[in-house]
Amino acid sequence: MPRPTDPTSTRHMCCRSAGYTTAARPSKPRHTWPHPPAGRWRIPCITPSSGPPRRRPPRWTSRSAPTCPTGARPWRSSSIPATSARSFTRSWPCRSSNRWQAARHRWWRRHPSSCRRRPSRVSGTTPYHDGPEGHMRRREFFKVGAGGVGAAAVLGGVGSGSDAAAEPWTAARGVPSSAGSGGLFASGVVSGLHSSTEVVLWTRVARSDGTAPTSADWAVATDPRMHRIVARGTTTVNPAVDNTVKILVGRLRPGSTYFFQFRADGHYSPVGRTRTVPSGTGPQRLRLGFCSCQHWEAGYYTAHRSLAEEDIDAVVHLGDYIYESGGSGGIRLDTVGSASTLEDYRAKYRMYRSDAALQAVHANHPFLPVWDDHEFRDNYSKSSLAADPARAAAAYQAWFEYMPVMPVDGTTRVYRSIRWGTLAEIFVLDSRQYRDYEVESLANFGDPGIEMTREGRTLLGEAQRNWLLTGLEAAERDNICWKVVGNPVMIHPARAIDLDEPSIRALLPELPDHAGIYINSDQWDGFQWERDLLLAHLHSEGIDNVVFLTGDIHSFWQATLSVDYDDETSPRVANEFVGGSITSHALDILDPGLAEFIQRLIAIFRPPFNFVDLVRKGYGLIEMTPDRAVVDFKVVDTQTFEAAASTAARFTVANGSTDVLTELF
Ligand SMILES: [Fe+2]
Incomplete structure (x- = not known):
């Protein structure tokens, strides 16, 4: 693919043109101290010290390696023993006939503490x-x-x-x-x-x-x-x-x-x-943190401070790393305000990265980030990008400048996957730049031609969808144990009123499949054809051990996904874990009694959820082994600067099963 050079284009921002x-x-x-020229001779490297000056060994004065005058044991690279330079130089048979070498050895034996094994080649x-x-x-x-x-x-x-x-x-x-x-x-x-x-x-x-x-x-x-x-x-x-x-x-x-x-x-x-990522077979364990939604004004990054201290291999960040809006008030002041230009977006990243807790989690763990909507603007789609290309280009450029991600194919593609040996493959999805326009949630009622159920309506875009389907299939074929999907928006249905009931359908036979009132068409509920296709693919291809890790909705949810959620006998194919928010608000801004009442209403949602917490903040941890996957929901107070996380719930899924063992703390 050619490398375009226009840095302002949203689709043409290769790393080279961006100055990376x-x-x-x-x-x-490189050595950290003068040392002999590279050659066949290996001399222990000597590092500087902060103590009193030490005597230095005889300096190397010739560009050519000395030869053994006796010729008794010619040096060949193949004869170098697979041991350290130290052991080899001690075994050199001709040192008595080599005055320089002998002097160096005498010095070296008198100053053994000054000797350091020379830094290894990377390999x-x-x-x-x-x-x-x-x-x-x-x-x-x-x-x-x-x-x-x-x-x-x-x-x-x-x-x-x-x-x-x-x-x-x-x-x-x-x-x-x-x-x-x-x-x-x-x-x-x-x-x-x-x-x-x-x-x-x-x-x-x-x-x-x-x-x-x-x-x-x-x-x-x-x-x-x-x-x-x-x-x-x-x-x-x-x-x-x-x-x-x-x-x-x-x-x-x-x-x-x-x-x-x-x-x-x-x-x-x-x-x-x-x-780095393991290769080959194994390893026996993978631990990931997953998080999203870190609105600056909404709270302190206590969750990041705790996440920084977790014993994990990496963090999957599911988006809303910044919020383009500002001035909404909160516990911290957003000094940038609403972002619309490249300098605005950059200032947002600089402000967020000035937080010590966020710096700590970055210093401790590598990130696998993907964006959601607030890196550009709320609930955007590909139509939004086309409507405001200059602002979109600014938002995307700032993201690539500040995120530890190299552009794929020299474009703005960010969906990608990483295999963790044969233990897991991590897919991260872009749920924004290819999606069709948003529809209102309450529209999915009574009309078989409504948009949310339209065939072909896409959240991922055709190319990403095909990449995901074939990637999951290949992972199963290659005996990758766990398939982890970093999924910015929730895929399990959140349907408040179920109209796809036999009694209702008898009266209204024209109702579409999965008819009902959904609470948020910005997530997969607004793209039901594509969700059905994906879940059916998991079943038809026998792809098991699929785990969705999700962000976006500022709350904790857990549920099991089936091919047809209106059929209780439908096979179950995956589990989803929605990992709360680092700070962003949900029902925590309401009166606690009202929040509790709303949360209880969710018990009537069909299909049901296994766990819901719409108030607390935090992040998720997942540990995968060949036997099982264990997910912890960690919660923390974000309104107090010094607060530590605790475990709210733990979910265990055995290899080959979709059953979830839930423990509440
Ligand atoms: Fe968010």
């Missing part, structure tokens, strides 16, 4: 897998690195001021960095889940007066103190993309945890933690 680095793939890591890095060691290191990071941005700042430092990529990466030994408000990295650091060998790194580099350095360095390491660096480089800071920096780092090891950091003008960003 797309293929930052260093061939090998040879010790993997940072899950398991006892991985968990220990993850907890270590929470403790020292990212219990919040403030904690992460302890790792930061001020360097010498040089921006040369070869400069030692000394952040761990420095003074606090410029994290938090007012520094070069006031928007924190962000990473995106991408593939088994790649991650997306993000930051914004700008001074308080709006100016920015022309370039920034980045580094990826296997430890939170950034000692074992496996990849690093330098990238341009481009004002055309609001000084945001986005790096796609490759050649990493599958299923591994990494740490990353940026540096510019001698200042270091907080250290972030990210990970």
Whole structure:
């Protein structure tokens, strides 16, 4: 597909034209100390120390490796033992005849503590897998690195001021960095889940007066103190993309945890933690957080602070990352107001990213984000995009600038999937830019030709629908255990009055299938033909273990989906978990008694829900193993700055079943 270059087009915004680095793939890591030229000789690398000056070993003075004068054991690369350089140099048989080498060995034996194993090539890095060691290191990071941005700042430092990529990466030994408000990295650091060998790194580099350095360095390491660096480089800071920096780092090891950091003008960003996706068979566990709807004015990000401390692999963000509206009042002041221009949308992202709790969750976990409607405007469809293309282009450009996502195919496509070994495949859907126009919920009554049931009416668009159907089918064929669908809007019917009853149909035979009064046609209820098609496909193709993770509606819901929800004998094919909102309001703004009354009314909805909470805020967690999937709904007070999350409900679904075991706390 050709790469268009118009940055203002909503459909043509490739990463290159947006000023991003797309293929930052260093061939090998750089050492942090002068070392011998690359060659057949392997000398232990010596790292600098903050202690008293140590004697240094004899310097390497020749570009060519010395040869053994006896010729007794010629050096061949194939003869290099698969051990460290340290063990090899000790076994070198001719060192007594090589004065330089012997001197170096004598020095090295006298100063063993100064020797460090040289940083590995990316391909040879010790993997940072899950398991006892991985968990220990993850907890270590929470403790020292990212219990919040403030904690992460302890790792930061001020360097010498040089921006040369070869400069030692000394952040761990420095003074606090410029994290938090007012520094070069006031928007924190962000990473995106991408593939088994790649991650997306993000930051914004700008001074308080709006100016920015022309370039920034980045580094990826296997430890939170950034000692074992496996990849690093330098990238341009481009004002055309609001000084945001986005790096796609490759050649990493599958299923591994990494740490990353940026540096510019001698200042270091907080250290972030990210990970690559496992490949091959396994792994045995996947834990995801899922959340949505973080209206700035509605509350504090206490949910994000708790989510940051969860032991999870990634966060699926289901949209409404920002709210384009403003000035509605609330516990926090929205200083931007209503957004309509590119600068407005950028200011929204900057304001949201200034929150320490949001920075903490980004620093601790890679994100797999997708948008919903408020990243542009409320309840929009493809008709809205066509009606206001300049504003749509601004909203989409700002999203791509600030989200750790590389555009797919150089377009504004954001729906995509990621396989987690053979344990799961995560699909994230775009429910906005391809959907048909909205219809009123109460319209689905009495007229067989009404719009909500019209054949061909689409939420996903034809291309995305075909991609999803074939992707689910392929996952089942490839024995992927769990199929997780990140689904911005609710797919289970929310029908307040069921008119598809035999007694009513006898009187009104022209009623459409699934006739009734639905409460929200903005979700899948407004696109019933396509929902029926999707659910029937799951049954006809034998696709099991499908889980929908949903946002949008600012409340917690759980229900099981069947092929025909008006037929109680219809096969059940999936489960849906709607994970509340980070802050956005639902019935929490009503009198508690009235909210309780409305919530009780939902018990008469047909088909029924298993769990509903329209008041509390929070997020969801899902843990998948080969045996089962367990979903927790975590709730937290968003009106108190210091509040911790607790578990409201837990749902367990066994492999091969759609039955749900529900526990309430
Ligand atoms: Fe929302």
